[in-house]
Amino acid sequence: MNRRGLFEEDESYYDDDEDATNSGPTPSKPAENDSDEEDPLDAYMNGIEKSAKEAKEEVLRKEQSDKVEVDGGGRGRGDIDEEDAQESYFRYFEENRERLEAVAAGEELDDDGYLVGTKKEIAPLPTVNHKEINYVPRTMLKVDLQYDVQKRLQFSAKVKVDSNINLPSPVDAFDQLPFNEETLKLLQIQDIAFCTPVQAQGIPIILSNKDLIAISQTGSGKTLAFVLPMLEHVKAQEPLLNIDGGPIGLVVAPTRELATQLFKTALPFCEALELTIALAIGGENLYSQKCALALRPHIVVCTPGRLMEHIEKENTDMKRTTFLVFDEADVCFQMGMQEQINSIVNFCRPDRQTVMFSATFAGATEKFARRALTNPVKITVDAAKVPDNIKQRFLVLNESEKMEFFRDRLEPMAREGKVIIFVNKIEKVKQVVEFLRSITKIEIGELHGNMHQYDRTTSLQKFRDNVDVLVTTNVGSRGLDIVQVQHVVNYDAAGNVDTHIHRIGRTGRASESGTATTLLTKADNLFVKALLPSLKSDPEALRVFEEGIPSLKADIERIKSTLRKADPVLSRLTGPPPPSMPSSSRPSLPPQSAAYKNTTTTNNKYQKWGFVKASEELHQPQQYGVIYPPPPPPASGSYYPPPPPPPSGDSAPPAQKKSRWG
Numbered sequence: 001m002n003r004r005g006l007f008e009e010d011e012s013y014y015d016d017d018e019d020a021t022n023s024g025p026t027p028s029k030p031a032e033n034d035s036d037e038e039d040p041l042d043a044y045m046n047g048i049e050k051s052a053k054e055a056k057e058e059v060l061r062k063e064q065s066d067k068v069e070v071d072g073g074g075r076g077r078g079d080i081d082e083e084d085a086q087e088s089y090f091r092y093f094e095e096n097r098e099r100l101e102a103v104a105a106g107e108e109l110d111d112d113g114y115l116v117g118t119k120k121e122i123a124p125l126p127t128v129n130h131k132e133i134n135y136v137p138r139t140m141l142k143v144d145l146q147y148d149v150q151k152r153l154q155f156s157a158k159v160k161v162d163s164n165i166n167l168p169s170p171v172d173a174f175d176q177l178p179f180n181e182e183t184l185k186l187l188q189i190q191d192i193a194f195c196t197p198v199q200a201q202g203i204p205i206i207l208s209n210k211d212l213i214a215i216s217q218t219g220s221g222k223t224l225a226f227v228l229p230m231l232e233h234v235k236a237q238e239p240l241l242n243i244d245g246g247p248i249g250l251v252v253a254p255t256r257e258l259a260t261q262l263f264k265t266a267l268p269f270c271e272a273l274e275l276t277i278a279l280a281i282g283g284e285n286l287y288s289q290k291c292a293l294a295l296r297p298h299i300v301v302c303t304p305g306r307l308m309e310h311i312e313k314e315n316t317d318m319k320r321t322t323f324l325v326f327d328e329a330d331v332c333f334q335m336g337m338q339e340q341i342n343s344i345v346n347f348c349r350p351d352r353q354t355v356m357f358s359a360t361f362a363g364a365t366e367k368f369a370r371r372a373l374t375n376p377v378k379i380t381v382d383a384a385k386v387p388d389n390i391k392q393r394f395l396v397l398n399e400s401e402k403m404e405f406f407r408d409r410l411e412p413m414a415r416e417g418k419v420i421i422f423v424n425k426i427e428k429v430k431q432v433v434e435f436l437r438s439i440t441k442i443e444i445g446e447l448h449g450n451m452h453q454y455d456r457t458t459s460l461q462k463f464r465d466n467v468d469v470l471v472t473t474n475v476g477s478r479g480l481d482i483v484q485v486q487h488v489v490n491y492d493a494a495g496n497v498d499t500h501i502h503r504i505g506r507t508g509r510a511s512e513s514g515t516a517t518t519l520l521t522k523a524d525n526l527f528v529k530a531l532l533p534s535l536k537s538d539p540e541a542l543r544v545f546e547e548g549i550p551s552l553k554a555d556i557e558r559i560k561s562t563l564r565k566a567d568p569v570l571s572r573l574t575g576p577p578p579p580s581m582p583s584s585s586r587p588s589l590p591p592q593s594a595a596y597k598n599t600t601t602t603n604n605k606y607q608k609w610g611f612v613k614a615s616e617e618l619h620q621p622q623q624y625g626v627i628y629p630p631p632p633p634p635a636s637g638s639y640y641p642p643p644p645p646p647p648s649g650d651s652a653p654p655a656q657k658k659s660r661w662g
């Protein structure tokens with residue numbers, strides 16, 4: 001049976017619907033309004049991103065129209081390209097009025113922005129008059145933290161802190177934090193000694209009892225940055241009694257898979273500290289969760305809809321909840337989930353400590369989320385930036401050519417490590433899986449919101465264990481931490497830049513290297529336009545866009561001329577492509593193992609976070625999988641190392657699996 005008919009909380013809003021719930025028209029969002037008054041339009045639009053589908057349809061429509069020239073030379077694209085941010089904003093609003101009204105009315109959209117039904121109503125939680133409740137007082141942590149200005153200055157290049165108040169200084173290593181022996185031992189077992197930047201500054205701030213917004217790149221260790229101080233907070237509180245409501249720590253995540261992962265990360269630390277933890281997510285047995293909640297766990301990790309259901313059924317309450325975490329907070333506060341989250345926030349006692357983490361946080365969403373915080377400190381580490389250890393590649397193809405991309409490439413990729421392929425629609429998952437199964441014997445896994453929860457969990461577990469290829473919708477785009485993922489392929493371009501960043505962040509975990517390949521069509525021009533600013537120092541990408549998407553020529557030329565003015569050396573890099581060579585004189589491509597090889601030269605992950613001596617900073621990881629000199633671009637105007645010859649018989653190279661830490 002189609003799961004859409006059996007709506008269960010979080011997947012209706014998010015599983016595969018992420019694009020539909022994201023904010024605003026990506027390519028040309030209007031400038032953020034600093035005023036505290038929220039613009040009603042802003043509020044209405046908040047959380048809705050222009051979907052890739054709409055962009056494609058728009059371009060296809062215009063391409064087909066006699067009046068429009070796609071190369072930007074005529075009235076059609078040329079006009080749109082010149083549209084300013086505000087015009088684009090209002091145009092988007094007008095063009096999508098029906099859809100936006102439907103979202104506002106609580107109807108469910110699929111991952112491509114189409115209406116698929118009406119959401120099951122999750123009744124808001126009752127309004128609580130907190131003044132009337134005699135809460136067990138929150139105990140403030142009193143831990144010995146350093147307030148060293150020099151140290152903060154030293155870190156200021158790595159971590160931007162938007163607060164002038166007296167903040168504890170960052171630390172380099174976990175043993176400089178007031179964690180107990182058991183926690184430190186567990187970290188040691190996991191080979192974790194030095195803090196990532198978000199941990200270095202985030203943990204001391206949380207330990208100083210402050211609310212926090214932390215924005216840091218994908219794979220940069222945000223989970224431990226909130227889990228470890230949360231445990232300290234929980235330990236410091238009055239013991240939970242049966243009559244008390246629990247839990248003390250509440251972690252809210254937008255997808256079941258992410259919540260499960262957070263639960264698993266926290267579990268060993270809880271065990272070591274003799275704290276109890278429960279998982280309450282949609283799609284799983286309500287009764288067994290009720291039993292777990294009846295045991296009054298110290299910590300609950302949940303998806304919002306299921307938590308509300310438990311509160312409604314009085315299986316738990318939030319009277320003791322003094323530590324509230326939102327992971328992937330930008331999704332939590334976007335339209336579609338906003339109301340549920342508001343309801344939870346208002347239900348929680350106001351004297352709690354609240355922390356929010358994400359790799360991206362669009363301004364309008366953050367403004368909204370701040371209402372759940374009290375005088376928060378905001379720290380930013382390379383926000384919305386693709387980590388340097390992820391090599392991005394782009395190809396411009398016709399839609400009909402996309403499947404063929406995998407024919408000779410999938411197996412070499414899978415020999416390198418695990419591969420995640422993202423598509424925008426559930427039915428596309430099935431088509432791609434079917435095609436891949438027809439061309440390879442490699443086991444292909446699938447994940448999307450129309451699967452039963454049991455199948456979702458099994459599929460993801462198999463992918464973690466021994467399946468090498470997973471085809472998924474955006475349900476797999478946020479937070480999943482599978483270190484062996486070496487390749488991400490965006491079969492369909494994401495609906496917006498934030499989703500793109502989260503998707504490709506499934507590789508390059510914990511500073512491992514990885515490659516993200518995005519298959520584009522000409523119709524993805526608006527998405528690419530939005531991506532351009534982040535790729536201006538990637539001449540290969542610019543060249544691919546310029547050759548493959550003529551409508552972007554003017555935009556790319558503008559970027560190049562700015563670069564040329566700024567840096568004459570760079571101008572050489574962004575100059576015209578080298579003349580193509582006759583095929584006979586092309587340099588022969590290196591064999592597969594060299595072409596795809598992970599060339600990261602260090603396996604000391606502590607150095608990778610940047611806590612290295614000056615001399616070691618020169619020891620940069622080499623670029624991943626780059627062939628030099630680059631082969632001439634193929635006819636489609638794309639670049640990518642052509643597939644190596646398939647290994648045959650005894651000469652086949654041994655399978656290259658990556659160990660967890662390289």
Ligand SMILES: Nc1ncnc2c1ncn2[C@@H]1O[C@H](COP(=O)(O)OP(=O)(O)OP(=O)(O)O)[C@@H](O)[C@H]1O
Pocket residue numbers: 191192193194195196199216217218219220221222223224358359478479480481483505506509510605
């Ligand atoms: N200090 C550290 N040193 C080495 N590895 C670490 C450290 N902290 C976390 N890790 C590892 O880094 C990986 C990524 O961590 P995590 O999942 O918390 O990233 P994240 O920032 O939440 O990513 P995303 O934004 O994609 O959710 C995990 O495998 C984790 O064990």
